[in-house]
Amino acid sequence: MKPLLGFFLIVTLLSLPYPGATQSRLPRGSHPPALTFDHFPDRLFTFVWRNWNLISAERMAALLHCESWQVRDIAQAMGLEEKKALFPAYSRQLYISLLRRNWHLLPYEQLLELTGMSEKELEFALQEDDFLFHKFGRLKPRVERLLYSQPSAEAWEKAAQIYALLDGHIHNPLPEEPRFAFIEQLSEVASTAQDSETTRSSQSGLRLIYSYFGVFGDPLLDPQSDPFPDGLLQKLAAKGVNGVWLHVVLNQLAPGGPDFPEFGDRSSERLANLQAIARRAQKYGISIYLYINEPRAMPARFFASRPDMAGISKQGLTTLCTSNKQVQNWISQSLTHVFEQVPELGGVFTITASENLTNCASHGGKAACARCSKRPYAHIIAEVNRLIADGVHRAKPSARVIAWDWGWNGHGPARDVIAELPRDVELMSVSEWGLPIERGGIETRVSEYSLSAVGPGPRALDHWAAAKERDLSTVAKVQLNSSWELSALPWLPVMDLVAQHAANLNRAGVDGYMLSWTLGSYPSPNLEIAHKFSQNPSATVEQVLDELAWERYGRQRVPLVRKAWTAFSDAFQEFPYHQKVVYNAPQQYGPSNLLFLEPTGYASTMVGFPYDDLAGWSGPYPPEVLVSQFEKVALGWKKGLDLLGEAAALPSTDEQKEKLAEDFILAKAAYLHVLSVAQQGRFLLLREQWRRSPNHFVYLHMRNLLEMEIHSALQLYSLARADSRIGFEASNQYYYLPQDLLEKIINCEHLLDALAVQAAALPMGASRE
Incomplete structure (x- = not known):
């Protein structure tokens, strides 16, 4: 289902300065009454509990129209201890958590105060930023503005009961590690590897991964939110990683020329920061790849002066029709500009039928476009990949362009698209998708990332075979650390499944791996499994796992660890x-x-x-x-x-x-x-x-x-x-x-x-x- 694609940039398409633009209304959906949480004295106490130490007492007091000591009184009554607030120091890593935990407590106007976002920023976060409004149920619960009022005696008594209850339950917990401490830990450069040559990845086949803590703002405009600090690059290189990827929006990276004068604001600044990251990554044998999900659909007002470029429309957005020559030129030339300015980049991977509305065929609606309705689906999808490849290779012929088959023909067979791909691209398929499985007597097929089902599945095998028939290199999209089956942990110790999947891919003859999506990017022992198979393709599952257990825990523990x-x-x-x-x-x-x-x-x-x-x-x-x-x-x-x-x-x-x-x-x-x-x-x-x-x-x-x-x-x-x-x-x-x-x-x-x-x-x- 969802690759979770429309994310990362809070100020982007919807905030471009179009003439006559008006501020959009925040989405509300069916707007039902909010839930009440009767285990707290009232909504005021619930709010203080859920936001305590995330935001300061002063910030809460300003939102509630009261004094900070009144907020502290409520917190202390429930037994909460005051520590340094996480927000705004980690605002980019917390705003989704803050929205989620206050979704039933605050109306929109107070959510804006809480997060410090403008209405446009929150609108974009909900509608485009990884489909956040969809994740929240496509509805905003109805709730009145929350203001402080003196709690009743009954409320104070219930708060005291909460204090006593928790005091009776909690005894000698493990020492506390501050939230986000893992960022600092992963950012530390190991003192034993000062020589950059000793930290370089020696992996030959592609091993591409995301940042474990990539922020959802605009890291190319904010060097302080660097998703790939040296310590993380060093640790990833040690696990065999040789590529890391960043999400970008093309109209922010390159000027649009006379056809699109709105595009490219502060693009030179972004490209300079991108080059700095790319050069630093090269010290570790790692290349930066860009995720290209283009061209992004635009609001209808964008086409007021350029109606010939408009394609199909959906949910208030309209495609830049890729059958239009001006649009084609912009896609290709903008990528040439990016790779001319940042030749250190390793390449790109594309998605051309994602949940984001991009080309007119991307959502299967090309019949509504006068131009695209006359063209085969496969030709439109392959052409977008060709335009991207032409633009990249014009500036850097050695760069890799990886065409991801996500969504092609509704996730069905797509040999027709593969047959029309240019010869200078590689084909990537999600390994396990389409795999038939049976659990609890229920038969189904894998249609999302999975660790519990060991690939490759029939769709990937067929697509890789079709690519090999045309001498195209192949890439397996896998999840070796975690999947949506359980993503709240950095990795799962299902080593037998990971090793069997890696061994199967070796036998399938794939040329590279994309090791994660936005989840599952931790530099874990699971990544070492794939690395060991790459170093020794003839190794058995038992050999690889025995070696890993010995290295990590010592010889005596190998039998028990392997059984675990x-x-x-x-x-x-x-x-x-x-x-x-x-x-x-x-x-x-x-x-x-x-x-x-x-x-x-x-x-x-x-x-x-x-x-x-x-x-x-x-x-x-x-x-x-x-x-x-x-x-x-x-x-x-x-x-x-x-x-x-x-x-x-x-x-x-x-x-x-x-x-x-x-x-x-x-x-x-x-x-x-x-x-x-x-x-x-x-x-x-x-x-x-x-x-x-x-x-x-x-x-x-x-x-x-x-x-x-x-x-x-x-x-x-x-x-x-x-x-x-x-x-x-x-x-x-x-x-x-x-x-x-x-x-x-x-x-x-x-x-x-x-x-x-x-x-x-x-x-x-x-x-x-």
Whole structure:
């Protein structure tokens, strides 16, 4: 489904200075009443809790029209300790998290105050920045402006109960690591590799990856938000990476000439900063690649003076028709300009049928264009790739141009497009897509990135074969660290699956790898697996994994670690895979996802809000089967954890002990995520029984599940405090923070009390005790 493509630049197409431009209204959708969170005294207390230490007490007070000491009084009443606020120091890494956690609490005008964004910036963030409004359910909950009012005695009493409740639950958590500490850690250059030659990647085939913490602003205008500091480049090079990619918008990188005078504002500044990054990356044997998703559709007003360039229209945007010669010239010449100015670039990869409206055939609507309706689909798609390749190679013949087949013919067979591609491009396919799988008796096919399903699948194999018939090089798009099956962790220890996939790709004869999308870019041991197969293509899976386990943890631990990896891999193959599940189920949020005794009525959204929508999480799986499959994953994963625990007890060096302890935290966090999905799903199944026919048996099971969720939230709270990577993914920022796991405990305790009141009215007189 979604490659999640329309992201990164907050001030771009919609903020270009067109004559007569008017400010667009922020999207509202159906605008239903916002949820209330009755486990807090009121909305004011909820707001202070969710934003405490993210923004300062002074900023909250200004938004609430009160004094900062009044905000602090509320925080202290609930037991919150004040630390240095993360915002605005990490504003680019936090604005999505801030919007998400306040979506039901604040109206738009206060969200603008909270984030410091202008209305145009927020509009673009919601509509274009990785489809954020889609992730939020294509609706803005209706809520009144929040202003401070003196809390009642009852509210203060409930706050004191929260303080006491948490004080009773939290005992000796692991030491806390500040949020975003991983940025500083990954940015540090190892002192043992001062000679740049020792840090260069020796990989020959393409190994391309994104930044683990790439920001969603405009890094080429803000050198302080560099997504590829030296330390990260050094660490990636050590894992065999030789290419990193950046998202760019072409009309920001190159002047538009007389046809497009609006384009290219501050382009020379961006190109200078791009060159600085590219030159620095070269020290590590790494080249910079640009992600080209062009030409971007424009608002209708853009075509007032150039109607002949307009193509099809959709949702307020109109394509720059690529059958128009002026548009063709601009695409090609702008790329020539970029590569003339920054010859250090390694190349580009293209996407020509993405979710962004680009060419007239990109969304299958070419029939609405007078010019494109007369041309074959394959010719239009191939031509855009040719225009890009011509522009790049005019300036730098050795640069790589990689044509990604995402979306071609609606993700179906696309040999017709491949047959028309120019001979100076390479073809990239997502390896596992189209692979038939069966989970829990349900048959389906892979249609999104997957670690649990080992590729390559039939579509990629057929497309690579078609490319080889034309002597085109081939690239496999893979996810070796994480996928949307669980993206809230930097990598998953499913080493057997990763190694088998790498071995299969070796046999398939692909020429290079794209190792991640915006997720899954951490310089992890999983990347070493692909690197080892590249260094020794004849190696077996067993040889590669034994070698990796020995290097990372020591010889004595190899047998137990290898058994643990196999247990994790076997368990993960029970994941109830489907694109609906990977996007809508709550595995990204784990125990932080709140529970409700009454249905909220809200539908789950794409990696945004799972809510309590069990049917929406399940896709083709009956809800009972979905829950059962997550229970299988958790049960099998626990076996791997026990084996890692045994391995930790064996003697080793301090460095090996530290690595295993760190990796155990991530493995346990993964366990708690999938276990919580099973527990939440089981609770929701029982909730329906309780609402239809309440009885003592159902009550006891619901109570037990709430207590299990409290236990899971407490455990993950300790782990997330200790490791700032837990809960983070670049395109969604922090799914949750440690304090959200504490909120889940408050939430579950509130439900236990409410459920006990309801149970007390039953004939059996059931109670919480």
